Amino acid sequence: MPKPSPLTLKLSAFVALSDADLATLAGLDRRRRQFRAGHEMLHEGQTNASAFILARGWSCAFKLQPNGDRQIVNVQIPGDFLGLHSILFRTSDHSVEAVTPIEASELLASDILEAFSRAPRLASAVLWAASRDEAMVVEHLVNIGRRTAEQRMAHFLLELGARLKLVGIGDSTGFDCPLTQYHLADALGLSAVHVNRVLRQLREADLVRFQHGRVVFGDFGRMAALAGFDMAYLDQDHPLLR
Amino acid sequence: MPKPSPLTLKLSAFVALSDADLATLAGLDRRRRQFRAGHEMLHEGQTNASAFILARGWSCAFKLQPNGDRQIVNVQIPGDFLGLHSILFRTSDHSVEAVTPIEASELLASDILEAFSRAPRLASAVLWAASRDEAMVVEHLVNIGRRTAEQRMAHFLLELGARLKLVGIGDSTGFDCPLTQYHLADALGLSAVHVNRVLRQLREADLVRFQHGRVVFGDFGRMAALAGFDMAYLDQDHPLLR
Numbered sequence: 229m230p231k232p233s234p235l236t237l238k239l240s241a242f243v244a245l246s247d248a249d250l251a252t253l254a255g256l257d258r259r260r261r262q263f264r265a266g267h268e269m270l271h272e273g274q275t276n277a278s279a280f281i282l283a284r285g286w287s288c289a290f291k292l293q294p295n296g297d298r299q300i301v302n303v304q305i306p307g308d309f310l311g312l313h314s315i316l317f318r319t320s321d322h323s324v325e326a327v328t329p330i331e332a333s334e335l336l337a338s339d340i341l342e343a344f345s346r347a348p349r350l351a352s353a354v355l356w357a358a359s360r361d362e363a364m365v366v367e368h369l370v371n372i373g374r375r376t377a378e379q380r381m382a383h384f385l386l387e388l389g390a391r392l393k394l395v396g397i398g399d400s401t402g403f404d405c406p407l408t409q410y411h412l413a414d415a416l417g418l419s420a421v422h423v424n425r426v427l428r429q430l431r432e433a434d435l436v437r438f439q440h441g442r443v444v445f446g447d448f449g450r451m452a453a454l455a456g457f458d459m460a461y462l463d464q465d466h467p468l469l470r
Numbered sequence: 471m472p473k474p475s476p477l478t479l480k481l482s483a484f485v486a487l488s489d490a491d492l493a494t495l496a497g498l499d500r501r502r503r504q505f506r507a508g509h510e511m512l513h514e515g516q517t518n519a520s521a522f523i524l525a526r527g528w529s530c531a532f533k534l535q536p537n538g539d540r541q542i543v544n545v546q547i548p549g550d551f552l553g554l555h556s557i558l559f560r561t562s563d564h565s566v567e568a569v570t571p572i573e574a575s576e577l578l579a580s581d582i583l584e585a586f587s588r589a590p591r592l593a594s595a596v597l598w599a600a601s602r603d604e605a606m607v608v609e610h611l612v613n614i615g616r617r618t619a620e621q622r623m624a625h626f627l628l629e630l631g632a633r634l635k636l637v638g639i640g641d642s643t644g645f646d647c648p649l650t651q652y653h654l655a656d657a658l659g660l661s662a663v664h665v666n667r668v669l670r671q672l673r674e675a676d677l678v679r680f681q682h683g684r685v686v687f688g689d690f691g692r693m694a695a696l697a698g699f700d701m702a703y704l705d706q707d708h709p710l711l712r
Contacts, residue, residue: 242558273702291608293616294698301608313605316484316598321605321703344593348586351593355582355600356558362604363555363563366533366543369611373659374535417615456536460515461563 233257234307234395235281241394241464242356243349252347257281259334263326270311270324277314278334282306285330286406289322290414300415302364303327303388303407307395312358315340328406356463363461372417375456380416381426382455385436385443387462394464402436402444475499476549476637477523483636483706484598485591494589499523501576505568512553512566519556520576524548527572528648531564532656542657544606545569545630545649549637554600557582570648598705605703614659617698622658623668624697627678627685629704636706644678644686 232240236253239245245253260283263269270277272291287304301322304310314320315337344351364387371380388405392398407415409423418426431437434446435454445451452458474482478495481487487495502525505511512519514533529552530545543564546552556562557579586593606629613622630647634640649657651665660668673679677693679686687693694700 273700291612293612297616299612299615301611312597313601316594316601317605317702317705319702319705321705322608340597341590341594344586345590348583348590348593351586351590351597352558352583355554355593355597358597358600358604359555359558362600362607363559365604365607365611366564369543369607369614370533370535370541372611372615373541374539458515460559460561463559463561463563 233283234305234397236307237395238307239350239353239357243353245350245353246347249347249350249353252343252350256335256339256343257283257333261332261334263330263332265326265328265330267326267330268323269326269332270314270320270322272320272323274314274320275318277311277320278336279312279315279340280310280332280334282308282310283331283333285332286327287324287330288327288407288411288415289324291322298414299417300411302361302368303411303415305388305392305395306397309335309354309357309361327411360461360463363463367461368415377416377418377422377426378429379455380418381412381423381430382435382451383457384412384416385438386448386452386455386457386459389443389445390459390462390464394462400445400448402442404441405438405443406441475525476547476639478549479637480549481592481595481599485595487592487595488589491589491592491595494585494592498577498581498585499525499575503574503576505572505574507568507570507572509568509572510565511568511574512556512562512564514562514565516556516562517560519553519562520578521554521557521582522552522574522576524550524552525573525575527568527570527574529566529568529572530649530653530657531566533564540656541659542653544603544610545653545657547630547634547637548639551577551596551599551603569653602703602705605705609703610657619658619660619664619668620671621697622660623654623665623672624677624693625699626654626658627680628690628694628697628699628701631685631687632701632704632706636704642687642690644684646683647680647685648683 290300409420412423413420435451437444532542634645651662655662676688
């Protein structure tokens with residue numbers, strides 16, 4: 229039996245998919261394409277764009293402000309949808325850029341409609357995944373609205389750790405992370421200099437180290453307490469990072 | 471023929487619903503309940519909660535921070551789902567409070583699954599609505615992360631105007647708004663005093679007036695330019711406020 233895809237692993241946290249559901253899901257995951265790091269997969273305002281299921285690599289979703297500032301709304305890891313909005317909406321409401329080289333399956337609106345007709349439970353699972361995406365953006369809003377720079381960073385790294393573990397990447401000790409200080413700055417509403425200072429503070433407090441492209445958790449409990457990280461919003465009932 | 475419900479009006483902006491879709495949708499909208507202003511419809515962390523379709527009145531979704539700060543994530547108006555997450559997730563990831571007396575139809579997870587089996591196009595419409603909710607939270611994130619206090623307020627009021635118009639409440643001139651300065655403060659990451667100052671500035675610039683429970687738009691174009699308001703993310707192709 230082939231290894232389950234990251235999307236299958238993720239949706240299985242919501243619902244036990246039947247063989248028919250799994251076959252429909254596999255059908256969505258067949259038009260594989262490859263993109264280089266830095267490629268703009270979707271452009272804000274674009275019409276008739278495709279969506280993708282990310283199979284390998286990382287991307288980030290962002291909005292550009294009129295003054296050129298970039299607000300990263302979320303990052304996508306394997307098993308995530310890219311630009312689901314762009315096939316449901318008339319125009320894409322944000323841009324998506326490949327952070328690393330990526331492999332992704334292209335989706336058209338008709339693919340989604342056909343899959344929903346065949347497998348209504350899969351429809352509810354996709355609605356769950358979309359709701360989980362929203363719950364993450366809500367947390368990022370709380371991050372920027374109500375948390376200190378240290379808490380934001382801790383929360384963001386804990387969230388990534390939990391998400392990656394669910395799809396079989398990374399473990400309790402940490403994860404490989406291709407994000408630069410500029411990605412972190414644009415995601416957390418900080419300057420790159422501030423990002424470096426915060427990472428140093430977290431490292432000196434033995435909470436987490438982010439060096440040489442790897443995030444290594446120190447004291448998980450203390451870090452979660454600092455960040456006010458309650459992973460219920462990720463709705464993945466696993467014993468996380470333990 | 472009865473007047474279409476706010477939810478029907480909203481979903482019709484995404485897809486032309488068939489008679490069968492409409493009948494299924496009406497079936498979701500039958501367990502009507504009434505709640506007083508201030509009632510907590512959903513509590514963060516609650517398990518086995520119901521969801522609701524809001525038929526009349528306003529509510530707000532929020533998260534409380536450990537220090538007691540409240541971040542309002544969004545407000546709901548007629549036609550919106552309340553707590554769709556709470557029937558898809560094991561626990562509700564946020565709280566919802568009635569801002570005014572409200573009338574709402576209770577939804578169980580089984581209602582959603584059954585409706586999706588009968589009407590897959592309705593499933594895609596609900597996914598569209600959930601994606602639109604996420605797009606709004608994304609804009610609120612950009613509001614707090616990258617916009618000035620004046621821009622935030624202008625953007626928030628323009629968004630509300632557009633949403634209300636879609637469901638047949640309010641028009642190009644403005645809308646009745648039950649939100650207090652405290653709601654606006656908690657939604658925009660400002661203090662109540664700051665909210666008053668910003669509203670005064672917008673009024674003095676003849677952009678918008680918010681007085682006696684009514685928002686009255688002045689110069690819509692200039693206000694949209696100030697806020698960087700591009701309503702594509704609401705995906706409602708109407709000629710808005712014109």
